[in-house]
Amino acid sequence: MKRDRIEEIAELLDKRGKLTLEQLEVFFPNVSQMTLRRDLLQLEQSGKIIRVRGGAMSVKEVQKVSGEPYTKKTAIHTDEKIKIAQKAAALIDEGCSMFMDGGTTAMYLAKEMPDFNVNVFTNGLAVAIELSNKKNLNVIVLGGQVMKDNLSTASPVAKQYFADTNFELAVISASAFTPENGFSCGSQVEADLLRLVRKKAKSLYMMLDSSKIGKIMPYTFAHVEDIDVLITDDNFPPELKRLFTSKDIVVM
Amino acid sequence: MKRDRIEEIAELLDKRGKLTLEQLEVFFPNVSQMTLRRDLLQLEQSGKIIRVRGGAMSVKEVQKVSGEPYTKKTAIHTDEKIKIAQKAAALIDEGCSMFMDGGTTAMYLAKEMPDFNVNVFTNGLAVAIELSNKKNLNVIVLGGQVMKDNLSTASPVAKQYFADTNFELAVISASAFTPENGFSCGSQVEADLLRLVRKKAKSLYMMLDSSKIGKIMPYTFAHVEDIDVLITDDNFPPELKRLFTSKDIVVM
DNA sequence: CAAACGGTGTTAAAATTTTACATGAAAAAG
């Protein structure tokens, strides 16, 4: 009765984002407004919703609202990246140990990650926090100086750090790619780290949305033949796809 | 004027998470409540805050609430912790190298930190991100396994990590304190780290709000005589204060 | 100069929320 109703309210709020008391009264005609108020109060105290004047909204909704202007500024290829992240997430095996970088694509991957027993190494602070939401996932963050622009760590001593850690799989992404210059990024320490990761991982999956193609950044950290799987979107040029598949690299 | 005020409100909200109209009126005594209301309305429309009955809260705060029990703690004793953080921030010298833990009090300190040339080591992910907002401040994050409940890292190899890093000052806080059991916390790896920090730092400042007094947590990482300065709030018991000052420890 | 405008203040009205107390049903105690 009470429990159920509260759960129902939480679900409704999750779906609709925001509800007024009036709307809630329509959904629950057999209880008084006061009861609904008390329910909302309880939900608020348990941190699932926040009450606003006139009703309440789900925390998720608030996150959405805040996320929108953010992504407008920085990432315009959101949809592609989410799709790429979903493809990548589907490739992760339970129980494995993997590395993930700290870039924006990795951020999407973090959100799409299945919540099962995996060890994830990352140099991304935001990625690490996002991954912390997953109950069964073990997150290990690489230490080092924090780069303020992308909230990831870089440390020249990463090599030591990796000395006795192991991961089979690395899922990373690049800021730029051309067949001649390979996969490149804008930071030297980051490139150093990724090169290290490349050597350390048995399999290397590269996430690359097609907007990165044809661009060149200062530091190359991998070439075509270094990777095992290329995860990209539908706009990936067919001739490039042929280049990769001709070297036995799976493009998906 | 208007622009400035609105920005200031946004900043305040960012720091304190939530503010009531009453509190805002104290901060802006020269404008009417109605004006502040209108400001909040504007901020809401731009997606930076959401208005709740009695005032408003920053979206960041809401996002945190959704996170974990982590911020359930932050909600309580907010004012005391902010004051303590402000006192601590005032003690930081430009150009120094320091350690900060990853707890909730440290989070407030991160927000209050002056934006000048300092090197800050921390094991707190949220703290590190917060500190990244400061242009002139250098943040170094300790690597390790991420503890999901408080978003800080812990690593048994921290000792290696510290091998060739130095800091004069450590500003940390404890989850519990009694004169007999000293300063304690709930995690063994965290205690290990803090013990290490204590040895490594020339000066140790302890932030302790009075709600922690009389509590005991499983792992003691420092005793009364280990610290140099105790930063606390007005409710700190006088007899304890005498205990500290009798050992030449500054209580403020 | 006068009109228009943006920002602000004041007050009353409207809406919402809280509080306090009452009810009845179910659970616990005797």
Next chain:
DNA sequence: CTTTTTCATGTAAAATTTTAACACCGTTTG
């Protein structure tokens, strides 16, 4: 098998908060 206690709920008044309406004033603009 009563009696008490507890709990969820309802009701209505009180308190609080928000909105709306209008007035004011310094600036800008035609």
